[in-house]
Amino acid sequence: MGTLNPLSPAASGDEQMTVLLADDSPENIQALAACLHEQFQLKVANNGEQCLELARRFHPDLILLDIEMPGMNGFDVCQQLKDTDATADIPIIFVSGHTSLASEERGLELGAVDYIFKPIRPAIVKARVNTHITLKRQRDRLAQLAMRDQLTGLYNRHYLMEHIGQRLSRCHRHGYQMAALMIDIDHFKRINDELGHQQGDDVLTSLGTFLCSYFRTEDLVARLGGEEFLVVLDPCPDGHMMDKAQQLLHAVEQLNPAGTPITISIGATSVKKDDSLGSLLKRADDALYQAKQQGRNRVCAG
Numbered sequence: 001m002g003t004l005n006p007l008s009p010a011a012s013g014d015e016q017m018t019v020l021l022a023d024d025s026p027e028n029i030q031a032l033a034a035c036l037h038e039q040f041q042l043k044v045a046n047n048g049e050q051c052l053e054l055a056r057r058f059h060p061d062l063i064l065l066d067i068e069m070p071g072m073n074g075f076d077v078c079q080q081l082k083d084t085d086a087t088a089d090i091p092i093i094f095v096s097g098h099t100s101l102a103s104e105e106r107g108l109e110l111g112a113v114d115y116i117f118k119p120i121r122p123a124i125v126k127a128r129v130n131t132h133i134t135l136k137r138q139r140d141r142l143a144q145l146a147m148r149d150q151l152t153g154l155y156n157r158h159y160l161m162e163h164i165g166q167r168l169s170r171c172h173r174h175g176y177q178m179a180a181l182m183i184d185i186d187h188f189k190r191i192n193d194e195l196g197h198q199q200g201d202d203v204l205t206s207l208g209t210f211l212c213s214y215f216r217t218e219d220l221v222a223r224l225g226g227e228e229f230l231v232v233l234d235p236c237p238d239g240h241m242m243d244k245a246q247q248l249l250h251a252v253e254q255l256n257p258a259g260t261p262i263t264i265s266i267g268a269t270s271v272k273k274d275d276s277l278g279s280l281l282k283r284a285d286d287a288l289y290q291a292k293q294q295g296r297n298r299v300c301a302g
């Protein structure tokens with residue numbers, strides 16, 4: 001979860017979900033682990049700081065969080081997790097000896113999805129954890145359907161629209177350069193016509209997998225639709241953009257995706273201040289048009 005390039009079987013429903021247990025008492029950890037270890041992969045934090053660190057590192061599917069801990073208490077941990085983009089979406093269940101309604105109310109107001117009283121009852125812990133894990137699976141699945149292209153597993157145009165803004169503002173704020181490559185398979189229609197639509201699909205899937213492995217995980221690879229892909233090189237100094245695009249062109253010439261020789265045309269553009277997704281795509285698309293006009297299997301800059 002949370003990685004920039006997809007192709008992981010996210011939310012397929014088969015993978016083991018991870019639950020982070022945060023409690024300073026070894027007895028409490030043991031009691032929770034006894035309820036959950038058969039079903040889930042468990043991570044354990046013995047204090048608030050460690051909980052934050054493990055949440056950032058492993059992005060668990062659920063956190064069971066004690067309130068009274070030495071140092072940072074559970075409320076502060078919850079607040080910090082919710083205030084941080086990378087961890088804000090992790091569901092949290094408080095598990096606490098504070099049985100007052102005021103404490104439960106505070107926990108839920110901070111964004112926890114549930115609150116369990118100590119001493120715990122195993123059946124209650126299992127039932128509530130299962131409910132929230134099921135909801136998490138369903139949420140991940142919906143996000144997968146909305147944000148990924150179903151054929152290739154790559155991010156789709158909708159994902160780009162939702163997420164490119166963050167990348168553009170980060171690049172402007174920190175003053176580094178990014179570039180976009182719009183990639184289109186040459187004469188793709190012939191592959192469909194001569195080898196069949198299924199072979200066309202296999203070529204698209206194979207090229208998508210290749211693009212994901214070829215670029216760094218920080219870069220963003222998406223399928224815009226049809227036989228058109230977009231790669232956002234993040235970061236990419238201006239001087240490197242054309243080299244990278246040329247290298248890709250040659251790599252694809254050698255690739256033979258699904259046993260079919262192909263070439264691609266690329267429209268390359270560097271990101272400008274005040275770019276929107278629309279203006280970026282327009283420049284890349286115009287450059288791609290030039291590459292097609294000039295005979296294909298080439299890169300043009302826009």
Ligand SMILES: Nc1nc2c(ncn2[C@@H]2O[C@H](COP(=O)(O)OP(=O)(O)OP(=O)(O)O)[C@@H](O)[C@H]2O)c(=O)[nH]1
Nearest residue numbers: 184185186187188189190192197200201226227292
């Ligand atoms: N197999 C398959 N074909 C698709 C998919 N989406 C679009 N296509 C086909 O992609 C082809 C695109 O054809 P054109 O737009 O004429 O482009 P082209 O043949 O690649 O020609 P140039 O881009 O000018 O080099 C059409 O035949 C579409 O039906 C898909 O998901 N799977």
